[in-house]
Amino acid sequence: MYEMAKLTGGGFTNLPPDRDTLRKKLERSEACFAKEADRPDDDLFVLVLEDTETGEVRGTSQLFTEVGQQWPFYSYRIQTHTQHSQELDRTFRAEMLSLVTDLEGASEVGGLFLHPSSRAGGLGMLLARSRYLFIAMHRDRFGDKILAELRGIIDDRGGSPFWDGLAGKFFGMSFQEADEFNALNGNQFIADLMPKSPIYTAMLPESARAVIGLPHPTGRAAMRMLENEGFAYEGYVDIFDGGPTVTARTDQLKTLRETRPMEISRCDLDIGDRVLIATGHNANFRCCYGMIEHEGDKVAIDHTTCRTLAVEPGDTAWCVAR
Missing domain, CATH: 3.40.630.30 (Gcn5-related N-acetyltransferase (GNAT))
Incomplete structure (x- = not known):
């Protein structure tokens, strides 16, 4: 690093x-x-x-x-301040940076x-x-x-x-x-x-x-x-x-709207949709690209991905399309 x-x-x-x-x-x-x-x-x-x-x-x-x-x-927030002069009959808009939290x-x-x-x-x-x-x-x-x-x-x-x-x-x-x-x-x-x-x-x-x-x-x-x-x-x-x-x-x-946990049905998929697949909790979190195929409310995953993520049938994976 x-x-x-x-x-x-x-x-x-x-x-x-x-x-x-x-x-x-x-x-x-x-x-x-x-x-x-x-x-x-x-x-x-x-x-x-x-x-x-x-x-x-x-x-x-x-x-x-x-x-x-x-x-x-701290951030600066860009804001606009508008002022009008009746004598000049003109309106002025000034951009300002305000220090905010x-x-x-x-x-x-x-x-x-x-x-x-x-x-x-x-x-x-x-x-x-x-x-x-x-x-x-x-x-x-x-x-x-x-x-x-x-x-x-x-x-x-x-x-x-x-x-x-x-x-x-x-x-x-x-x-x-x-x-x-x-x-x-x-x-x-x-x-x-x-x-x-x-x-x-x-x-x-x-x-x-x-x-x-x-x-x-x-x-x-x-x-x-x-x-x-x-x-x-x-x-x-x-x-x-x-x-x-x-x-x-x-x-x-x-990603949050499109992902949900799914049970892994098998780990021998040969071809499927290429997606992001994640598993694990806290320090055991892992994520990689892999192939999946939906099988009802479960998901099949290719062997390489299962090995990379250290998962097997019955474990849970979270998937989202690229």
């Missing part, structure tokens, strides 16, 4: 290139997998994409059951990163949608609202035009310094130093205004996957790089 973290290119708070932070994140995740809970409880689950032939980790993603518990979860208490999917050598064959979709299958299989541990933050525009120097045009003026540090500090220490320094009054976007330089709400080019495919899953952009942006934050009602996510 550390080697992958060094490939992110900055602005990827959930996967910082710091061994100690990653170790603590994995230890926290291990403890969360080990416990039983029937409600959201500030838990973190780290999932990894494994090459089962080599044992190598080729990707990672994360789930947060309830944001804003350890420290405030509206999304506290929501669950979050994040930390999605694929090794550059593995960005083909639908592996990104497998890694992304496995999170929603995990939520479906552990529904009580997640909130009724869910969000995803996408990395914003980062320039060739590793800087952020949004940060340089706004927050950087109040913190006396570069985007990379602030991003690293946030990843290692949390964002309380935002509450301490960020101006609480709304910021009129017209007062920002054009370079900052132009990137508000835009995902990083490498995140456009992730944005489309999120939108296909049911997430929508509602005017929330990241306070560091201006990237979009998208939200959804958890139970309205496509």
